[in-house]
Amino acid sequence: GAVVSQHPSRVICKSGTSVKIECRSLDFQATTMFWYRQFPKQSLMLMATSNEGSKATYEQGVEKDKFLINHASLTLSTLTVTSAHPEDSSFYICSARDRTGGPLHFGNGTRLTVT
Amino acid sequence: DAKTTQPPSMDCAEGRAANLPCNHSTISGNEYVYWYRQIHSQGPQYIIHGLKNNETNEMASLIITEDRKSSTLILPHATLRDTAVYYCIVKGNTGNQFYFGTGTSLTVIP
Numbered sequence: 001g002a003v004v005s006q007h008p009s010r011v012i013c014k015s016g017t018s019v020k021i022e023c024r025s026l027d028f029q030a031t032t033m034f035w036y037r038q039f040p041k042q043s044l045m046l047m048a049t050s051n052e053g054s055k056a057t058y059e060q061g062v063e064k065d066k067f068l069i070n071h072a073s074l075t076l077s078t079l080t081v082t083s084a085h086p087e088d089s090s091f092y093i094c095s096a097r098d099r100t101g102g103p104l105h106f107g108n109g110t111r112l113t114v115t
Numbered sequence: 116d117a118k119t120t121q122p123p124s125m126d127c128a129e130g131r132a133a134n135l136p137c138n139h140s141t142i143s144g145n146e147y148v149y150w151y152r153q154i155h156s157q158g159p160q161y162i163i164h165g166l167k168n169n170e171t172n173e174m175a176s177l178i179i180t181e182d183r184k185s186s187t188l189i190l191p192h193a194t195l196r197d198t199a200v201y202y203c204i205v206k207g208n209t210g211n212q213f214y215f216g217t218g219t220s221l222t223v224i225p
Contacts (some may be wrong), residue, residue, distance in 0.1 A: 004158075006158070034212065034213070036215075043202075043215045043216060043217050043218060044153075044159070044215040045215075046212055046213070046214060046215075049212060091156070093158050093159070095158075095159075095213075102164075103149055103161045103164055104149075104151075104161070104213050105161060106151075106158035106159045106160070106161075107158050108157055108158045109156070109157065109158045111156070
């Protein structure tokens with residue numbers, strides 16, 4: 001089955017630093033990947049859509065300069081949380097869909113803690 | 116994409132069938148019904164999807180009503196490991212974004 005690998009699974013960083021999270025589709029090509037954020041006891045909130053070879057599109061209320069997305073190839077997207085603050089602490093989850101369609105497949109998430 | 120409505124929580128006895136309902140009364144003809152589940156602190160796991168016909172795989176069965184306005188996910192023999200939040204999403208096969216609602220928190224009781 002389709003596998004999406006996300007790294008790291010956990011990261012702790014100090015306030016003001018930047019953190020990069022990687023998302024890879026291991027056995028399929030994804031022209032589009034998606035980044036979600038989930039706070040405790042809440043549902044997944046779509047942050048942005050990562051498009052291979054072009055700019056990401058962000059959901060309303062998500063700061064594009066704070067959450068930098070790069071989708072350099074058909075199998076890799078990265079999310080960089082810049083100048084992280086404690087309120088950015090959350091569970092970040094990436095997902096990808098095969099370019100031919102079908103279901104969305106998810107990584108196992110990254111637990112970010114900003115101290 | 117059409118909105119979905121799910122009960123916030125359900126219990127099911129271990130070994131019994133878990134039947135999780137989803138209403139999607141505004142679904143359009145080309146939209147699929149997708150089901151995912153999320154076990155605590157993990158990424159969502161794809162379960163099954165369908166368009167019109169009932170579907171079955173190794174994890175579950177999906178029953179879609181004839182008018183397509185509602186569906187039921189069936190876990191035939193629930194185990195403790197099936198305790199999770201189950202999300203029903205309606206989505207066309209083209210276009211991109213999957214938006215998650217609040218889902219149903221299923222607790223399987225020993």
